[in-house]
Amino acid sequence: MRFLLVDIDSLRPDRLGCYGYTRDTAPTIDAIAEEGVRFDRCHVSDSPCLPSRTALATCRVGAKTGVVTHYGSGQWYDEPGEGHQQDPERPLSFRHLMEHGIRTVTVTGFAQRHLAHHFTAGFQEHIQPTPLAGLVAQEDGADVTAAATRWLDANASDDDWLLHVNYWDVHHPYLGITPYVDDVRDSGPPAAWPDQDAIDAQQGGTGIRTADLWPVPGNIDDEGISALREEWPFPERIADRTDATHLIDGYDAAIRRVDDEVATLLATLDAHGVRDETCIIVTGDHGEAFGEHGIYAEHAFPDPACQRVPLVVSWPGLTDAAAGTGVDDLCYQFDLLATICDASDVPIPAGWDAEPFTAALRGEPDGGRDSLVCGHGIYTFGRAVYRDQWVYIRLLHPGVFSMPGQYNDPALPEGGLELLHDLDADPHMTENLVTAQPEVTAELRTELDRWTAEVLSSVDAAGEDPLARMAVESGPFLYVDPEELAEYYAANGRTEQQRAIVDRARRYPPGAGD
Known part of the structure; x- marks a missing residue:
């Protein structure tokens, strides 16, 4: 074959x-x-x-x-x-x-x-x-x-x-x-989401390539990166649908x-x-x-x-x-x-x-798998559990990211570092259902704990979780320096809360809330 x-x-x-x-x-x-x-x-x-x-x-x-x-x-x-x-x-x-x-x-x-x-x-x-x-x-x-x-x-x-x-x-x-942009634009409308309401709700969050102050510290003045962006320049921030559509058209x-x-x-x-x-x-x-x-x-x-x-x-x-x-x-x-x-x-x-x-x-008929556990290891460290219509996300390290309502919520376990979304009802994951769906959260939390224990027990090297180890050793900061981001926010009129989130990223140990 x-x-x-x-x-x-x-x-x-x-x-x-x-x-x-x-x-x-x-x-x-x-x-x-x-x-x-x-x-x-x-x-x-x-x-x-x-x-x-x-x-x-x-x-x-x-x-x-x-x-x-x-x-x-x-x-x-x-x-x-x-x-x-x-x-x-x-x-x-x-x-x-x-x-x-x-x-x-x-x-x-x-x-x-x-x-x-x-x-x-x-x-x-x-x-x-x-x-x-x-x-x-x-x-x-x-x-x-x-x-x-x-x-x-x-x-x-x-x-x-x-x-x-x-x-x-x-x-x-x-x-x-450039030769392809008009063809895709003429072929149909761009993705309808994020709409303006979603973009408005994202203003004020911290992190690189987020809606508010989008550029990457360390790369902002880099001539090589700037040269790459000349053909399809990225906006300074995602303030409205025009900015979002520009990125969608390029993609x-x-x-x-x-x-x-x-x-x-x-x-x-x-x-x-x-x-x-x-x-x-x-x-x-x-x-x-x-x-x-x-x-x-x-x-x-x-x-x-x-x-x-x-x-x-x-x-x-x-x-x-x-x-x-x-x-x-x-x-x-x-x-x-x-x-x-x-x-x-x-x-x-x-x-x-x-x-x-x-x-x-x-x-x-095949049936597929009952659930999946998927790890992620850049900008943030974490794992997601997919089962039925649900995705449960646990962050081992949030990096420099903070979206409104996601972190620093004392009502949530570990300070809000768990998320639960119903992908059928909310495919863009705008609402965190951890407190609204405690039974589903508990089930998927247990499933992730069980998966982690079983996988690590099968590894010869002492059962150490390499993702958790990296969270302690260095954090997910290969492409962003929290110090530079803090300076960037300060120079661009960011709030004390945003700068505090960046400071939190520098000292954040896995599994600990604020």
Whole structure:
């Protein structure tokens, strides 16, 4: 079997037509969904980029691999082996496929950008798109496509390969999008939320890329960052719908640009006569907030805006009976690798956390998972539990973020560092129901405690939670300095309350309220 796995950084599913979006951002991806199966509640087990792709490459959650963030001790993969021998029950996922006869290839600069050499260790071939691939803004989608099509021109007609192609362009700052902006604008209205009422309610919160005083301290005067923003300049703050729509337009146009690259990949398969014999998969490493929890154009919080990802699978001969359908079952993104194994007669290693959803691809009842626990490790440290219509969020460290009503509430456990949202009634998570739904909160709190204890007890290294360790060691401050943020607020007329929140971030220990 042949597999083309398209991995698009920062791609929200609800900005695709196949997931119900009003704009024509991704006609190619939508066409793939019409031929295959769309998973509506797929989440990454860990977010954002490095934890997510590590989970995909290992089929194990970050609390077990040690990779829960982008830096410090939380970025290093804990190889579950000895000396030169990996644990046969916990092999790297793509390497496991390779060892069972599937040639695995990746086109990406990701491993260099995040120093994630365990990721490329699973591939028989690792192709850097350009000599500078992996450096911010150096990995253009056209270069990625060119490298991928060169490989396909030489190998497409061979049997049994998996080509992973990683696009970064949907990630801010939205480069090369000018030719696509008018097309997406003309195709339909932008996302209707956040509306002006939501934007007004977000004024006064603290944190980078929030509605009030949006720029990132340390990057505000950085000439390199400023140069990247010249094509699609970010506003100084999100004060109204015009500001929010500007960001949405840039993001949507970036999706349309990458969709054109995907079309080129499919045309190459067609040219070699293997398109109808190739399984096409489209997914992403995380989403992007556009107002959820007060955050804009960033992946900074353990919630569905960041952790829910698209998963579209068109598998000739397997998805035929279910073509064009959606699956509402909960699944982890790394369940995809167990499914590829299951449908390819490759044994699923006992030490993986991944479970196959092969039945769902055939249009048969599958049931999915009863619940998911998903960790997050940049800007904030925390975990979310997804069950039924609920998401329960526990922050181990809130970073510099404060949205009205979220923190410093003595009526809430741990000073307000728990959140509960009903995603059916409140999909944008504007109301915290921790006190209004005490029974649901207690159930999901217990579920997270049980999950954490079970996962950590299965780890050889003394059962230490790497996310909690990072909260104590350094806090989630790789991309923001609280001192600089405090100075920035003081220089721009922020209130004492906002500066106090920043001061709290500097000294905040995990699990403690004010």
